[in-house]
Every structure is written in C-alpha cells, then in structure tokens.
Amino acid sequence: MTLLSDRMPESGSVSSWVRKTASKLKSPPELAVKEKQGLPSNAMYAIDGGKKLAEALQSVSDLIPLPFLSSFVKVGIRVLESCQDAAVIVEDVKDLQDRVYNIMLVVLNSALDGKTSLELRERIETLQLVLVGILTDLTKVKQQRKLLLVFYREMNKDLVDKCVGRLAVALEKFQVASQLHVEASQLRVEDLLARIKADHSALFPQLDRIEATVNDLTQPHNAPSRREDMRLLPPIFHGRDALVEEIALLLATEETSHVCITGVGGIGKTSVAVAVTQYPLIRTVFQQYIFWVPCITAKSSDLLRHILYAQLRITAETYESLDPLIAELDASKQPRLLLLDNFETPWLSGPDPAEVGHILRRLAALPHIALLVTMTSGVTPEGIKWKHVPLHPLEPAAARQVFEETYRDAAGGRELDAGEQDLNGLLDSVGHIPLAITLMASCGGHLVASPDDLLRDWKKAGTEMLSTGMKGTLSMDDTISLSMGRGVDSNPNALRLLAILSMLPAGTTGKHLVVWWAPTLRMSTHAAVRILRTAALIEQSDGPFVTSRIFVRPTIQSYMSQQNRISPEVRAEVHDTCYRFVLHHKSIPDDHKFKADLEALASEETNIQGLLMEILVDGVSRPDAVDALITFGFYQSWTKPSTVVASHALAVACAAHDNPHTPDLDAAARRVAEAYRCLGKTFSMLGRYDKACVYLEEAINRFKTLPGGGDLHCAGEVSLELVRTWVLKGGKSVNEFKSLCKEAQANLSHDETSKYHVARGLLGSGSLIWPGDATLEILSKAKAIFEELDCPASTAESLFCIARAYARRNEYRTALPFATEALTKAKQSGEVDLICRVLSINARYLVVLGSYDDAEAMSTSLLKTCAVLGSPLHNGQALELLAYNCVAKTDLRTARLVYHAAWREFNKIQSTRMGGEGMGRCADNLKMLKSMTGTQNDFSVLKKRFPMI
The missing domain is CATH 1.10.8 (Helicase, Ruva Protein; domain 3)
Structure with a gap:
C-alpha cells in the first residue's frame, strides 16, 4: 500500500471476496445515495458480479451436456438477489450469501468432473430444492412490514440461521458424494480454474470469461472510485476572520488539534471550515496534506470508512477494516488535516454511532492527525479531547x-x-x-x-x-428538514416541544419550560430537549438547566409557523399559559412579591408581548386574555414604558365591552377603565403629558361611573397620577391643583376602615402642600401607617416627600438621611420610577452639600437606572445633574459632553414645561462653559435646576 496512490491490490481468494462482498450489502436508501452520485454501491457490485459469474457458468453449461445446470444457476441468481434485499432486514443473511457463492463454484467443478450425469443431476437437483426452500423463506422475510420487523427480528434471525444450516448440510452431502473433501470456505477459485483449464482445453474461451470476471470481482470495488474535491470558499464571506484565525491556531497546535464547529443548519459551518483550510498558517503546517471528507452521504460507519479511503487516496485489499488506513497514516509522521464536513450524518443519522465514534477515536489517536469536524450538534463522540467552537449568527x-x-x-x-x-x-x-x-x-x-x-x-x-x-x-427548508429527520418527526413529544418553543421568540429558561410552558409533555422535558438539541433545532445557553436559556432560531420559528406545523391545540395551550403566567405575577409596588414579579415578567417579556399582541380586537376575547393585556401594560409602565401593548389593551377591552356576547358587562366596564388608566400612565412616563391627561381624566370618570357602582379608591389613585402629570406638564393654577388633591384624598379616604387607602390620601395631600409643619405632620402620619402595613413603595414615597419638604426649607443636612432611607425602601420595592426619583434627590442634596465625589457616584447609579426606564425627563435631569457636578469638580471637558447629552434628552419633550426649561438651562450653561477656566468661581455662575429639591 502507498498513500496518494491509485494502484489496485492483487487478487485474493474467491472465498475472501465472497465474504467481503456479502458483508457489504446495503439498504435501498443507501443504494439510492450511491446511484445519485454516479457511484455503484458495494451491494450493486456484489450482485452484478454474481450475475456475470452466473452468466459465465451458463455459457460453460451450454457446452457441457447438462441441461439441468442452467436451471440450477437461475435459482442461484434469484437466491443471491433475495439475499441482497433481505440483508437490509437481517444482518446474518450475509453468511448465507457467502455460502451460495461458494456452492455455485463447487457445482461447476463437479459438473466438469462428474462421472455419471444422472448421479450428478440428482445431487444438483437436491441442492436446487434446498435453494428453492431458502428462496421461499427469504421472500417471507422481505414481505414483512417495517413494524413487524421490529417485533420479529429474532424470529427472522432464527429463520436465516436455519437456512444457513440446511445449506451447509446439503453442501456437505454434495461434497461427500462428489468425493470433494475440501471445506467450501477454503476453496480457491484460482486452483479450480487452473485444474479445469488443464483438463478441458476446449473450454478456454468460456473459462477465460470466468477468470476475467473473478479477477474483476476481486478488485476493491467496495471502495468509492471517485474522489470529491475540496469545497470552494463562497465568493462573499464576511464577519468570520477572527474565528477562522482562532480555529487555525488551535489546529496548528497538537494539544488542541481536534476542533468541532457546531451550529444550526445554514449558519456557515462548512464555509468557516474551508476558510480555515486556506489560512496561511494551516497551509504552512499541513502543506498539501489537507483532506476533504464529505460525510453528508455517509449514513453508516461502513460508508464513512469507504469515503475516508477514497478521500485519503489509500487503497487496500479489503475496506471492511480501518486497519490499513490507520497503518498507512501512521507510517508517515507528516502532519495531516482531515476536514470531516456534515459529520452529523453518520454520527446522528446512522444505524451504528458507536462504530462511527470508534473510527473517529482511532484517527484522533494519531498525534500528527488533526481533525476539523463540522456538525449541527455539539454532542460529539466521547474519548476525544475536543475544542468546541459554536458558530453564532453574523454580527x-x-x-x-x-x-x-x-x-x-x-x-x-x-x-x-x-x-x-x-x-x-x-x-x-x-x-x-x-x-x-x-x-x-x-x-x-x-x-x-x-x-x-x-x-x-x-x-x-x-x-x-x-x-x-x-x-x-440547499434551501433553508432543506437544511431544516434534514434536522427534523434526526429523530424529531417520529417523536411526538419532541415535535410538540419544538412547536411550543417556536412560539416563544426569545426562548425560555429550563425552569419556566418545565413548570409553565410544557408541563404536559408525555415524556421527560429533559429528554425532549436533548433530542431537539442533538438535531440542532434548539439551542441552550451555558449554565444549569433550570436557569439556562433554551431557544429556537428565527429561521426555524418561521419554518414551524408554516403549513400548520403548529397544531391549533398547541397554539391554544401556549396562549393559555401566557395568560396564566402574567396574571400569576400580577401585583402592585406595595406588594412584597412585586420585585420578584417584575423579574419573572422581564424574563418572558418578548414572548408575552408577542403572544398578547395576537389577541384579536374584533373577536370575543376571553376575560383572562384582556386582564393579561392590561396587567402587562402596567408592568411595562413600571419598567420600560411602551404604548404598543397599552394601546392594544384598550382597543381589545373596548371591543369586548361593546360586544353583545360579553357575559359580564360590569367587569368589562372595569377593564375599560383600567385600560384607560394604564395608557394614561404610560404616556405620562414617556413625557407625552397632553395625551396622558386625556386618558387619565377619562379613567377617573369611568371608575366613578361603573355600572355596578363607582370605585372611588381607583378614581382617587388615578387622580394622584393626574396631579403628578399636571406638575410635569405645567400650565395649571394653584386652585386647580388644590381642588384635584382634595378630590383625590376624599375618594381615597371615603372608607375610613381601609387604612391603606386613607394613608394613600394623606400621602397625596402632603406631597403637594408647600413647606410647613402641617406638611411634615401629614407625611409622618402616612409614613407610620405604611410602615405598620409593611408597604415598601409607599413608605419610600413618604420618606421621599419628607426629605423634599426639609429641602424646601434649605435644611439639606436634615433631608439627606430621609432621602437615604427612602432609597433603601425604594430598592426593596423594585419600582424603577420611584428608585430614579429617590436617587435623583440624593444626588442633588449631595451636590448642594459639596460632597461631589459621592454625588458623582450617585449620579452614575441614577443614569444606569434611568437607562432601564427610558424616560427622557429622568435621563435629561440625571445628565444635567452629572454635568453640573463635573463643573464643580473642574472637569469642564466632560461637563460639555454631558450637557450636550442632557440637552438632547430634554429636546425630546421640549413641548412640556420641564423639557423647555431643561433645554434652556443646558444651552445657557454650554455657552458659559466656553469662557470658563476651571475654577470654583466659574461654578457659581452656572444655572442649576431650581429648586434643587
């Protein structure tokens, strides 16, 4: 043997050829793959060779006066064909085929040496009857349905074993009668042909045909004759340069020379691998010894071996073992790189993954052989120290x-x-x-x-x-279909889980998957996840299962959404789960579970929003669907306001209320009022105060006039939100403020037994009264009630208002401890807007008190929190305060940059009083900064927000 050689081996014995060819029979799908490539399969070679040999035997029998020999040969051919088909079903049929080949050679030898035609005819006809019986049994095996083959596999094996046994007995009797005491397995066709030629010179032409056929059959046809060339790098290839260099460096180092590139179909694994083979370092290390091993058609370990022999240009007398290939590779210590592309085919789709893993381990055991494997799944053969390189989408x-x-x-x-x-x-x-x-x-x-x-x-x-x-x-559907065929299409639970995950665009955690989204799977969720991960249809982030993110790429989501691949049953179940999940995490800032509820909803926000937006406006919406929409709208107003869900919630709630088929009109009317409140609050948080006022005023009116009786508590709460919006918007008189505050307090306190609402009324009133002992007394009373009821958010707001009341009187040192305590309570609650407001007064008071370093740290924390909320007002005020503090620290360059950023945020709400005033201050200070030199005197002339409370 020699590497990079096309030399064919010497002929071996027929018996060894028989064993080789018989053991290489393949299933029809594998034959189809070979035919499609233009390559004859091993089984095709074997049966075609058997026919040629039979034809040659037939030509000899025409010259020998033995008419019954032709009939025997025809039956033999039919048995060989049946053996080929049955080999798909029963592995042990290979030995049977081996014996049939041998018996045909024995009959030829006996036919030429037979002393009496009658005696020979009887013995041959006896063998023929045995073959006919075997043919009948093989036909029964072939006709079974696939399902029966699973249950009767052992029965089929016994049947074939009996066939082998009958044939062995018949052959033994034939040989004894012929006085031929040579084991069939030890016959050498060369010896038989030499003997026949010596005795029957008249048969030279026919015997030459037999010899030529046998010699042809002993060549290694069971190895593919066509070698595939390395794939070309796509003409447009971007965004992978750093990754290509990283993989090249790994492969060039012997300790890390086993690299597996993984990723979903279509993500570019092959392109990256080909780019690695063209990398200059790789060309230097491996020179011309870089081998392309396409595995996409290697649906078994056997085919993988053949492809390896062909691609590495190694020939051997037998391709049934990897030994010759390993020996050849081991003989030369020249570093070699093997790129095994689409390795998931033999590893995940083949019938013998253990043998496939064994092949790869034997290659990996050679220290000078580097392996670059591409496959969809990260589940690689064990026993090899892999460097896994998951391929991510393009930037x-x-x-x-x-x-x-x-x-x-x-x-x-x-x-x-x-x-x-x-x-x-x-x-x-x-x-x-x-x-x-x-x-x-x-x-x-x-x-x-x-x-x-x-x-x-x-x-x-x-x-x-x-x-x-x-x-x-391949098209996108092609690549996804290939993955679907790896155990998913045939597994209802895995298919159901894939459908569920395809409806969750952001994926979900393992815990939520088990507890919420897929609790009804009829198998272990972990097992279904493993099947889908192995097929590369889902992905899982690092970390423990319960906290890791399990998700589906958009292309697969799209594929699943077409052609009714997601059943109506699954869709309904996912929507029901969504509503239950949202309503299970419904709370207000004074609830102790509010912070945890925000975190839970945040982890599923994208999924929830997508599912809730599928609720039709013109349909008869279920009450829990509308409730979930409104609840989620409030959640977003507390975290990152957006009118998308809140507007949809109002439209759906109004449509449900106006629908004559809605069962509970009183509850429907309440939902409409809640939806108005939600949208009004959202507009206020976004700085769109004119619209906010319209929706909040409508909500107040609707709560007061509910069909089943007004809800004054809710009307009072909305009135407090409207008061705050008026403050931010500007343009209202003191009398209008006082009137609305009194109305809010009256509505909240109408039931004196509800201490919580009474305290909320006191808080609303005290937060708007100008400095005075009465203000502090009212706020302290409200704070005491909230502390008694253990309400963190309202306690924080009470402390916030108390601190602000002291600051109004320029008692900043007294105000600061209240502001600090308010921050602790606000963080305990988790309400982002409240945390922003409390952080803001802490930073301001520190600036006024000259604690600039502490103020800078507080302002930085404020900016991070404001970024979560996304409010232009909060962002502008935080940036302006930080800029002012930078000037106090004589950092004028940073101050200019931050003032510019603050101006841009205020510009987003320029139509409001707060926005207009903020823009003016920032613009004036930027002008003054141009002439400043960086002294404390400069700081004193800057415009600051007044009052700094």
Whole structure:
C-alpha cells in the first residue's frame, strides 16, 4: 500500500471476496445515495458480479451436456438477489450469501468432473430444492412490514440461521458424494480454474470469461472510485476572520488539534471550515496534506470508512477494516488535516454511532492527525479531547455587507436602495443566519425588491420564500428538514416541544419550560430537549438547566409557523399559559412579591408581548386574555414604558365591552377603565403629558361611573397620577391643583376602615402642600401607617416627600438621611420610577452639600437606572445633574459632553414645561462653559435646576 496512490491490490481468494462482498450489502436508501452520485454501491457490485459469474457458468453449461445446470444457476441468481434485499432486514443473511457463492463454484467443478450425469443431476437437483426452500423463506422475510420487523427480528434471525444450516448440510452431502473433501470456505477459485483449464482445453474461451470476471470481482470495488474535491470558499464571506484565525491556531497546535464547529443548519459551518483550510498558517503546517471528507452521504460507519479511503487516496485489499488506513497514516509522521464536513450524518443519522465514534477515536489517536469536524450538534463522540467552537449568527455589520454584495451580484450590479434601519429589520427577522441572508438577498436582487417587500413576503411565507436554493446550495427548508429527520418527526413529544418553543421568540429558561410552558409533555422535558438539541433545532445557553436559556432560531420559528406545523391545540395551550403566567405575577409596588414579579415578567417579556399582541380586537376575547393585556401594560409602565401593548389593551377591552356576547358587562366596564388608566400612565412616563391627561381624566370618570357602582379608591389613585402629570406638564393654577388633591384624598379616604387607602390620601395631600409643619405632620402620619402595613413603595414615597419638604426649607443636612432611607425602601420595592426619583434627590442634596465625589457616584447609579426606564425627563435631569457636578469638580471637558447629552434628552419633550426649561438651562450653561477656566468661581455662575429639591 502507498498513500496518494491509485494502484489496485492483487487478487485474493474467491472465498475472501465472497465474504467481503456479502458483508457489504446495503439498504435501498443507501443504494439510492450511491446511484445519485454516479457511484455503484458495494451491494450493486456484489450482485452484478454474481450475475456475470452466473452468466459465465451458463455459457460453460451450454457446452457441457447438462441441461439441468442452467436451471440450477437461475435459482442461484434469484437466491443471491433475495439475499441482497433481505440483508437490509437481517444482518446474518450475509453468511448465507457467502455460502451460495461458494456452492455455485463447487457445482461447476463437479459438473466438469462428474462421472455419471444422472448421479450428478440428482445431487444438483437436491441442492436446487434446498435453494428453492431458502428462496421461499427469504421472500417471507422481505414481505414483512417495517413494524413487524421490529417485533420479529429474532424470529427472522432464527429463520436465516436455519437456512444457513440446511445449506451447509446439503453442501456437505454434495461434497461427500462428489468425493470433494475440501471445506467450501477454503476453496480457491484460482486452483479450480487452473485444474479445469488443464483438463478441458476446449473450454478456454468460456473459462477465460470466468477468470476475467473473478479477477474483476476481486478488485476493491467496495471502495468509492471517485474522489470529491475540496469545497470552494463562497465568493462573499464576511464577519468570520477572527474565528477562522482562532480555529487555525488551535489546529496548528497538537494539544488542541481536534476542533468541532457546531451550529444550526445554514449558519456557515462548512464555509468557516474551508476558510480555515486556506489560512496561511494551516497551509504552512499541513502543506498539501489537507483532506476533504464529505460525510453528508455517509449514513453508516461502513460508508464513512469507504469515503475516508477514497478521500485519503489509500487503497487496500479489503475496506471492511480501518486497519490499513490507520497503518498507512501512521507510517508517515507528516502532519495531516482531515476536514470531516456534515459529520452529523453518520454520527446522528446512522444505524451504528458507536462504530462511527470508534473510527473517529482511532484517527484522533494519531498525534500528527488533526481533525476539523463540522456538525449541527455539539454532542460529539466521547474519548476525544475536543475544542468546541459554536458558530453564532453574523454580527449586524457583516450581515449587511453580505446582503448588499449578494443583492448587487443578483441585480446585475445594481446597488440596494434602502436605509440601514429597513435592512436591519429584515436581517433581524432571519436571525442573521448566513444562508438565509444569502438566499434572501439573491431573491431580492433578481426581483429588484426592497427590504420592506422582502420582509412582507417573509412574514407571509417564511422559509417557503427561500425554498429554492441557489445553484449547488440547499434551501433553508432543506437544511431544516434534514434536522427534523434526526429523530424529531417520529417523536411526538419532541415535535410538540419544538412547536411550543417556536412560539416563544426569545426562548425560555429550563425552569419556566418545565413548570409553565410544557408541563404536559408525555415524556421527560429533559429528554425532549436533548433530542431537539442533538438535531440542532434548539439551542441552550451555558449554565444549569433550570436557569439556562433554551431557544429556537428565527429561521426555524418561521419554518414551524408554516403549513400548520403548529397544531391549533398547541397554539391554544401556549396562549393559555401566557395568560396564566402574567396574571400569576400580577401585583402592585406595595406588594412584597412585586420585585420578584417584575423579574419573572422581564424574563418572558418578548414572548408575552408577542403572544398578547395576537389577541384579536374584533373577536370575543376571553376575560383572562384582556386582564393579561392590561396587567402587562402596567408592568411595562413600571419598567420600560411602551404604548404598543397599552394601546392594544384598550382597543381589545373596548371591543369586548361593546360586544353583545360579553357575559359580564360590569367587569368589562372595569377593564375599560383600567385600560384607560394604564395608557394614561404610560404616556405620562414617556413625557407625552397632553395625551396622558386625556386618558387619565377619562379613567377617573369611568371608575366613578361603573355600572355596578363607582370605585372611588381607583378614581382617587388615578387622580394622584393626574396631579403628578399636571406638575410635569405645567400650565395649571394653584386652585386647580388644590381642588384635584382634595378630590383625590376624599375618594381615597371615603372608607375610613381601609387604612391603606386613607394613608394613600394623606400621602397625596402632603406631597403637594408647600413647606410647613402641617406638611411634615401629614407625611409622618402616612409614613407610620405604611410602615405598620409593611408597604415598601409607599413608605419610600413618604420618606421621599419628607426629605423634599426639609429641602424646601434649605435644611439639606436634615433631608439627606430621609432621602437615604427612602432609597433603601425604594430598592426593596423594585419600582424603577420611584428608585430614579429617590436617587435623583440624593444626588442633588449631595451636590448642594459639596460632597461631589459621592454625588458623582450617585449620579452614575441614577443614569444606569434611568437607562432601564427610558424616560427622557429622568435621563435629561440625571445628565444635567452629572454635568453640573463635573463643573464643580473642574472637569469642564466632560461637563460639555454631558450637557450636550442632557440637552438632547430634554429636546425630546421640549413641548412640556420641564423639557423647555431643561433645554434652556443646558444651552445657557454650554455657552458659559466656553469662557470658563476651571475654577470654583466659574461654578457659581452656572444655572442649576431650581429648586434643587
């Protein structure tokens, strides 16, 4: 043997050839793969060779006056064909086929040496009857359905064993009668042919045919004859340079030379691997000894071995063992790199993964052999020290570059005419998966379609619009279907879990998956997750199962959403779970579970919003669906305000109220009032105070006039929210404020037995009265009640108002401890807006007291918290305070930058009093900063927010 050689081996014995060919029979699907490639399969070689040998025998029998020999040969051929088919079902049939080949050679020898035709005929006919019986049994095996084969596998094995036994007995009797005392397994066809040629010179032409056929059959046809070339790197390849270099460095070092690139179908594993093989360092280390091993058709360990022999250009007398290949590789210590692409096919889809793992371990055991494996799953063969490299989607900039260049090529040089934001939306929808980007851009370029057009089509058709891949490229549906075929399509539980996860665009934690989203699976959730992960249809972040994130890529979500792949039953179950989850975490800031509820809702926010937005406005919405919408709208007003859900909640609530089929109109009317309140509060948090006032005023009126009787407590709470909005908006007189405050307190305190609401009324009143002992007395009374009731948020607000009352009197040192205690309580509650307001007064009081370092730390914390809330007012005030503090510390350069940022935030709400005043202060201070030199005298002339309370 020699590496990189096409030399064929010497012929071996027929018996060894028989064993080789018989043991290599393949199942029909594998034959189809070979035929599709233009390569004859091993079984095809074997049966075709058997037919050629039989034809040669038939030509000899024509010259020998033995008419019954032709009949025997025909039956033998039929048995060989049946053996081929039955080998798919029963492994032990290989030995049977081995014996059939041998018996045909024995009969030839006996036919030529037979002394009496009658005696020979009887013995041959006896053998033929045995073969006919075996043919009948094999036909029974072949006709069984797949389901029966599972249950009767052992029975089939026994049947074949009996066939082998009958044939062995018949052959023994035949040989004894023929006085041929040589074991069939030890016959050498060369000896038989030499003997026949010596005695029967008249048969030279026919015997030459037999010899040629046998010699042809003994060649190693069971190894693929065509070697595939290394794949080319795609012409458009961006965003992977750092990763390619990282993998190259790993492979070039012997200790880390086993690298496995994993990732979902279409993410570019093969492209990255090919780029690695072209990396200069790799070319230097491995030179020309870089081998491409395509595994996509290697559906068994046997086929994998054959592909290895072909791709490494190693020949051997037998390909049934890896020994010759390993010996050849071990003989030369030249470093070699083997790129095994699509390794998931033999490893995950084949019938013998243990043997596949054994092959890989034997290769890995050679220290100078580097392995670069690409596969969808991260579940790799054990016993090898792998360096796993999970492949992630492209970064936005690289994704845009790939799209634009592909689009330009497909459009004949025409550039994409679209804004970055539009293109980013399209790329987000396909999850930045390279194959999806390439197919989408190619489609758009050929049609000269805009990203908006493509996005609309994607939302309608999903991966179906990419069903036709580019030349030589699988479509997205193809790649996903291959993964679906790895144990998922046939597993109802795994399929159900995939459908559930496909409805959760942000994924979920292992804990929520088990407890909430998939508690009814008829198998272990962990087992179903393992099946889906192995098939590379879902992904799981690092860490323990309960806290790790389990999610599905957008392309697979889209695939599942088409053609009713998600059943109505699963859809209904997921929606029901969503409503239950939201309502289970419904609370207010004074509840001790409020902070934990915010965290739970935050972990599922994207999923919940997507599911809630699917609730139809014109349908008969279930009460729990409307309640969930409103509850989630309030959650967002406390965390990161958005009118999307709140507006939808109001539309759905109004439609349900107006629907004549709604069963409980009183409850429906309350939901409408709550929805108005939610949307009004949200507008206020966003600085859109005019709209906020409209919705809050409507909510107050609706709470007062509920069909079943007014809810004055709720009306009073909304009135307090409206008062605060008036303060921020400006333009109201003192009398209007006082009137609304009195009304709010009266409504909240109408039931004196409800201490909580009485205290809320006192808090509302005390927070708006100007400095005086009465204010502090009212606030202290409210604080005492809240402390007694253990209400963290209202206690914090009471302390906040007390601190502010002292600050109004310029007693900042007295105010600061109350502000500090308020911050502790606010953090205990978890209400972000309250935390921002309390942090703000702490920072201001520290600036006034000259504690600039402490003020800077507090301002930095304030900015981080404001960023979560996203309120322009909070952001502007926090930035302005930080800029002012920077000037106090004579850091003028930073002060200018921060004042500019503050001005931009105030500009977002410039129509309001707070926004306009903030813009004016920032603009004036920026002008003054131009002439400042960085002294404390400069600080004194700056404009600051007044009062600093």
